[in-house]
Amino acid sequence: MAASKRTAYWYRKRGMLLLLHVGLIISAFLISAPVLFALIKSTQTTAQIFSYPPTFAIGPAAPENYAIAWKDYHLGRLMLNTFIIAGAVTVGKTLMSLLAALALVYFEFPFKNLLFVFVLITLMMPIPVRIVPLFDLVRSFGWGNTHWALVIPFLASATGVFLFRQHFMSIPASLVDAARVDGIGPMRFLWQILVPMSMNTIGAMAVIQFVYIWNQYLWPLIIIASNEKQMIQIGLKMLTGAGPEGMLNWGVAMAGTIITMLPPLIVFMLLQEQFMRGFALAEEK
Amino acid sequence: MRSKFPSKWLPYLLLLPTLALCAIFLYYPVIQTFRLSTYRAILMGLHRKYVGFENYVRLFTSADYLHSFTITFIFAVGVVVLGLAISLAIALLANHKIRGARIYRLLLIWPYALSPAVAGSIWLFLLNPTAGVVNYFMKALFGISPDWLTDGRLALLAVTIAAMWKNLGYNIVFFLAGLQNLPGEILEAARVDGAGPWTTFWRVTFPLLSPTTFFLLIMNLIYAFFGGFGLIMVMTEGGPNKATNILIFNLYQDAFRFHKWGLAAAQSVILFIMVVALTLIQFRTTGRRVHYGGQ
Numbered sequence: 001m002a003a004s005k006r007t008a009y010w011y012r013k014r015g016m017l018l019l020l021h022v023g024l025i026i027s028a029f030l031i032s033a034p035v036l037f038a039l040i041k042s043t044q045t046t047a048q049i050f051s052y053p054p055t056f057a058i059g060p061a062a063p064e065n066y067a068i069a070w071k072d073y074h075l076g077r078l079m080l081n082t083f084i085i086a087g088a089v090t091v092g093k094t095l096m097s098l099l100a101a102l103a104l105v106y107f108e109f110p111f112k113n114l115l116f117v118f119v120l121i122t123l124m125m126p127i128p129v130r131i132v133p134l135f136d137l138v139r140s141f142g143w144g145n146t147h148w149a150l151v152i153p154f155l156a157s158a159t160g161v162f163l164f165r166q167h168f169m170s171i172p173a174s175l176v177d178a179a180r181v182d183g184i185g186p187m188r189f190l191w192q193i194l195v196p197m198s199m200n201t202i203g204a205m206a207v208i209q210f211v212y213i214w215n216q217y218l219w220p221l222i223i224i225a226s227n228e229k230q231m232i233q234i235g236l237k238m239l240t241g242a243g244p245e246g247m248l249n250w251g252v253a254m255a256g257t258i259i260t261m262l263p264p265l266i267v268f269m270l271l272q273e274q275f276m277r278g279f280a281l282a283e284e285k
Numbered sequence: 286m287r288s289k290f291p292s293k294w295l296p297y298l299l300l301l302p303t304l305a306l307c308a309i310f311l312y313y314p315v316i317q318t319f320r321l322s323t324y325r326a327i328l329m330g331l332h333r334k335y336v337g338f339e340n341y342v343r344l345f346t347s348a349d350y351l352h353s354f355t356i357t358f359i360f361a362v363g364v365v366v367l368g369l370a371i372s373l374a375i376a377l378l379a380n381h382k383i384r385g386a387r388i389y390r391l392l393l394i395w396p397y398a399l400s401p402a403v404a405g406s407i408w409l410f411l412l413n414p415t416a417g418v419v420n421y422f423m424k425a426l427f428g429i430s431p432d433w434l435t436d437g438r439l440a441l442l443a444v445t446i447a448a449m450w451k452n453l454g455y456n457i458v459f460f461l462a463g464l465q466n467l468p469g470e471i472l473e474a475a476r477v478d479g480a481g482p483w484t485t486f487w488r489v490t491f492p493l494l495s496p497t498t499f500f501l502l503i504m505n506l507i508y509a510f511f512g513g514f515g516l517i518m519v520m521t522e523g524g525p526n527k528a529t530n531i532l533i534f535n536l537y538q539d540a541f542r543f544h545k546w547g548l549a550a551a552q553s554v555i556l557f558i559m560v561v562a563l564t565l566i567q568f569r570t571t572g573r574r575v576h577y578g579g580q
Contacts, residue, residue, distance in 0.1 A: 017383065020378060020381055020383060021383070021385075023378045024378050024379060024389045024393075027375045027378060027379075027393060028389060028392035028393055031375075031392070031393055031396060031450075031453060031454075032392065032395075032396075034404075034407045034408065034411055034450065035396075035399075035407065037407075037410075037411065037418055038407045038410060041410070041416075049416050050415060050416055052421075053421065054418055054421055096302050096303050096306075097303070099299040099300075099302070099303075100299060100300050100302075100303040102299055103295070103296035103297075103299035103300045104296075104300075106289055106290050107289050107290055107292065107295065107296035107299075108289045109293065109296045109297065112296075115300060115304065118304065118307065119303060119304070119307055122307050122311045122312070123564065124557070124560050124561050124564050125311045125312075125315050125557070125560075126507075126511050126560065127511075128511055128514075128533055128536060128553060128556055129315060129318065129553045129554075129556050129557035129560065130311065130314035130315045130317075130318050130553065131314075131536070131540060131549075131553060132318065132321060132540055132546050132549050132550050132553065133313070133314040133315075133317030133318055133321060133550075134310065134314040135540075136317075137309075137310075137313070137314060137317075152306070152310070153306070153310040155302070155306050156302075156303045156304075156306035156307045156310070156311065157303075158307075161303060176289070176290070180290070185290075186290045186292070186295060189290075211397070211398050214400070215399075215400030215401070215402070215403075215515075217400070217401065217402050217514055217515030217518065218514050218515070218533075218537065221518075222537075222541050233400055233402040233403075233515060234402075236402050236403065236405075236406050236519060237402075237518065237519055239406070240406050240409055240410075240519055250410055250413070250416050253406065253410065254406075254407075254410060256406075257403055257406045257407060260400070260402075260403055261398070261399050261400070261403045264398040264399075264400075265395065265398045265399070267398070268395065268397060268398035269391070269395070272391060272394075276458070276462075
């Protein structure tokens with residue numbers, strides 16, 4: 001009696017488990033399907049792309065499609081630009097946020113909270129709410145159509161200061177006492193003790209910033225005039241705009257789209273554990 | 286009281302780069318935006334004339350701008366309601382401790398790294414009447430082939446779905462974090478009391494999760510107001526016939542295609558007021574949580 005009851009429970013649980021797996025597989029498939037479709041079509045010839053009914057097999061045109069996107073549409077050049085800019089902003093933001101958070105957590109000084117709030121309020125100031133004067137200002141510095149315009153205005157980070165401050169406050173205070181007894185100054189304390197203890201937060205910060213800068217659209221569109229200095233997202237528009245005969249080569253367009261999405265995706269995949277843990281730490285309990 | 290390093294000037298020096306850049310590139314342009322919004326300024330600001338609130342009056346009496354407001358509202362509600370419902374359902378599935386849970390989680394959240402422009406480019410292709418796959422299935426299943434990007438209403442639906450899809454990863458990350466932080470004892474107690482999964486969800490899980498849901502509601506609204514630009518640019522350029530001309534796209538056009546700086550600045554101020562209102566509501570209701578937009 002008891003045994004059969006247990007078996008029934010076991011079967012019901014197994015059934016539920018199976019259902020759960022099926023549900024998750026379907027969800028993952030539906031979320032990924034648009035990109036999978038783009039990936040498959042990026043390997044097909046134009047004839048295959050326009051065939052009816054559509055084929056979902058890998059085609060032979062991948063080398064050609066990717067080569068055209070890379071060379072003829074200069075995605076290689078745009079990618080290099082975007083790498084330099086996203087790398088510079090990510091490193092610069094992380095360093096500046098670390099320094100600011102060090103000041104806010106490990107020093108006592110007048111107007112400390114006020115200055116923190118001053119930084120935090122900038123969260124409410126995305127580019128579009130200041131775009132016209134920012135455009136004027138950056139051009140008055142002579143930075144119009146230069147990479148300075150894409151880096152310097154982005155180096156201050158309320159998100160970064162907030163994340164690192166939050167993380168530093170969760171580190172035991174006794175550490176500072178020990179450091180001071182050993183005669184370690186604040187800068188050595190930061191590099192040798194705090195930074196190694198903050199790798200999750202630094203990883204999360206790197207993902208957030210790199211993805212954000214890589215995926216920017218509006219600001220580079222207006223401030224960069226010459227194609228060889230442009231960022232890669234704006235290059236997408238050339239690929240999906242109609243070609244000379246009003247017909248567009250979708251295989252090349254999708255190859256370009258895949259190239260464009262790859263770097264932030266790789267950064268995200270490599271750092272996703274830190275990203276998730278960095279998130280969990282930032283939650284206020 | 287935690288112990289500190291004793292220095293009077295070093296903390297200011299450490300904060301200086303951040304404070305200076307905030308002042309120059311964030312506060313100053315925002316203040317200038319307010320000032321500029323009271324001028325009629327065209328041609329790179331060479332001709333400017335103080336006009337008080339005229340720009341605002343022009344906006345709120347313009348049928349085009351009010352239309353843009355309505356469009357943005359529909360777009361935002363679609364992105365929020367569809368996006369939150371779907372990602373919560375998926376997060377509930379992914380929150381079980383089963384074999385492969387980490388792999389599933391990764392497969393569900395990876396679109397976080399995609400850009401709105403990439404999402405736009407892919408959906409432009411999916412919805413293409415001849416090469417795309419959506420209409421193939423539409424025809425096979427329902428015998429219809431909708432003109433996704435040439436019919437105004439369908440175009441709005443299309444950009445809403447594309448924008449919503451792109452943000453699923455972000456939402457699932459936060460819902461999963463929220464679900465993992467729920468007090469296990471309460472859920473266990475509900476189960477012991479014989480509450481079924483449906484009752485447990487609506488009576489226990491959903492109310493306990495409301496801070497996360499509310500936080501995501503605000504973040505998705507801000508995303509819909511600002512994040513949609515690249516997507517609209519690639520998919521529709523605000524068309525057909527302004528059917529997807531959301532506020533941010535209208536602002537871009539007035540500023541950088543028609544060079545109506547004053548009018549554009551007034552639109553920036555309106556967007557700023559909306560962000561401030563949303564952020565204050567979020568701060569007051571769910572406590573201090575920063576948004577991970579990369580600012």
